[in-house]
Amino acid sequence: MYEDNWKKLLSQSCTTVSELSEYITLNREEQEWFDTVETGLSLLVNPYFAELAGTSEAIRRQCVPRAAELLRTEVESDDPLAEDANSPLPRMVHRYKNRVAVLVTDHCAMHCRHCFRRSFTGQGRKPLSRQERDEICFYLKEHTEVKEVLLTGGDLLTLSDGPLLELLKAFRDVREDLLLRLATRIPSSLPQRITPYLVQELGKLGPVWVITQFNHPHELTRESRGALNLLRKGGLPVMNQTVLLKGINDREDVLAELFQSLLVQGVKPYYLFQGDLAAGTSHFRTNLERGWEIMKNLRREISGLAMPVYAVDLPGGGGKIPLSESYLVEKKEAGFCFQNPEGHSFIYPDE
Numbered sequence: 637m638y639e640d641n642w643k644k645l646l647s648q649s650c651t652t653v654s655e656l657s658e659y660i661t662l663n664r665e666e667q668e669w670f671d672t673v674e675t676g677l678s679l680l681v682n683p684y685f686a687e688l689a690g691t692s693e694a695i696r697r698q699c700v701p702r703a704a705e706l707l708r709t710e711v712e713s714d715d716p717l718a719e720d721a722n723s724p725l726p727r728m729v730h731r732y733k734n735r736v737a738v739l740v741t742d743h744c745a746m747h748c749r750h751c752f753r754r755s756f757t758g759q760g761r762k763p764l765s766r767q768e769r770d771e772i773c774f775y776l777k778e779h780t781e782v783k784e785v786l787l788t789g790g791d792l793l794t795l796s797d798g799p800l801l802e803l804l805k806a807f808r809d810v811r812e813d814l815l816l817r818l819a820t821r822i823p824s825s826l827p828q829r830i831t832p833y834l835v836q837e838l839g840k841l842g843p844v845w846v847i848t849q850f851n852h853p854h855e856l857t858r859e860s861r862g863a864l865n866l867l868r869k870g871g872l873p874v875m876n877q878t879v880l881l882k883g884i885n886d887r888e889d890v891l892a893e894l895f896q897s898l899l900v901q902g903v904k905p906y907y908l909f910q911g912d913l914a915a916g917t918s919h920f921r922t923n924l925e926r927g928w929e930i931m932k933n934l935r936r937e938i939s940g941l942a943m944p945v946y947a948v949d950l951p952g953g954g955g956k957i958p959l960s961e962s963y964l965v966e967k968k969e970a971g972f973c974f975q976n977p978e979g980h981s982f983i984y985p986d987e
């Protein structure tokens with residue numbers, strides 16, 4: 637019954653304006669995107685999230701495209717983290733010495749309008765093939781410096797239990813010491829997918845950590861709390877990454893409520909991400925000074941346990957750094973100049 641429920645929801649996803657109109661009456665700016673767009677990240681919203689979008693502006697902005705997405709600024713890119721240059725295999729990114737990211741599928745339960753991997757997501761690619769998987773397994777056998785595999789995409793939990801568990805088992809079989817990190821938006825975007833059977837099977841493959849993405853307290857519904865509860869009871873550690881999104885969650889009271897509520901659900905707020913420079917996402921980015929101010933104010937409001945690390949993935953493949961001021965070298969005309977842990981300098985623009 638559980639299995640059928642999430643698959644049915646996924647198969648009923650809205651991909652056209654008329655399907656979306658059953659849940660939302662589009663405003664002018666949203667309609668303009670549909671009238672103009674030819675390429676880019678398509679519309680995809682499953683009925684669960686579409687219903688939520690009908691009740692919350694913060695949810696709606698995350699899943700309904702607007703004309704602002706048509707703007708591509710000079711500093712934006714289709715590959716803002718330079719993942720292509722750091723991919724020794726077609727579906728594997730090896731940017732950091734001790735971990736790799738595997739792009740399992742380009743399919744998601746919804747298309748987040750702020751997605752930084754939007755040139756990969758929803759492009760109709762096939763899931764990781766057996767041959768691609770075997771090549772990655774071979775790489776992991778050779779590269780024992782790799783200690784963690786981040787399984788991402790897209791969202792790997794859109795795969796059915798059979799192929800999903802087969803894939804995870806292959807990684808587990810190749811190295812018992814590997815930490816498997818599942819990066820998934822499913823607990824917030826389609827919580828019905830988190831079934832007792834899935835949790836039970838994931839628990840057998842440990843160590844498996846689940847990294848979720850909740851961006852607003854309105855995503856913490858009865859269903860998503862139920863999913864988080866299942867994961868916690870199944871013994872799977874869960875951490876959350878939030879993207880700082882202008883007009884959605886760039887307020888101290890909203891973030892304080894989100895982080896505190898996640899903690900109560902047994903989920904550790906892990907990162908608060910500054911927006912990446914993905915093409916068509918400038919309307920979502922809050923400037924760094926406002927981000928620092930929010931963090932400073934939050935620290936006064938919530939406990940250290942509820943505080944995530946404010947971080948940015950430096951443009952051009954500089955990697956992730958915590959946005960503490962000790963990494964800031966100077967402010968130049970082109971933007972903020974940072975030095976990453978390897979001593980290289982990167983500019984994050986002051987928009």
Ligand code: SF4
Pocket residue numbers: 743744745746747748750751752753754757789790791821
């Ligand atoms: S679920 Fe993740 S990969 Fe998919 S659209 Fe959202 S942010 Fe992008």
